[in-house]
Amino acid sequence: MHNVVKPTPDEPPSSQQLLRSTLIALIAAIVILVTIVLPSEYAIDPTGVGRVLGLTEMGEIKTQLAEEAALDAEMGSGRCA
Numbered sequence: 001m002h003n004v005v006k007p008t009p010d011e012p013p014s015s016q017q018l019l020r021s022t023l024i025a026l027i028a029a030i031v032i033l034v035t036i037v038l039p040s041e042y043a044i045d046p047t048g049v050g051r052v053l054g055l056t057e058m059g060e061i062k063t064q065l066a067e068e069a070a071l072d073a074e075m076g077s078g079r080c081a
Contacts, residue, residue, distance in 0.1 A: 039050020043059030050056040
């Protein structure tokens with residue numbers, strides 16, 4: 001960290017710096033998607049971290065409630081007898 005040259009406000013970042021920052025942001029977004037969003041929203045837990053944090057259970061409850069709401073909507077619309 002001591003070898004980092006801070007750019008002046010008049011100097012825009014180089015293409016290499018922009019590419020590096022973009023790749024770091026992309027990797028961070030993928031990690032957040034796989035470890036937090038998928039387990040908590042869709043009950044999909046490819047890493048197992050969501051189960052440890054209790055997020056997969058939350059996603060399972062959400063999925064179950066959505067299915068029940070869809071069934072209630074079908075019953076209310078008169079499609080099911």
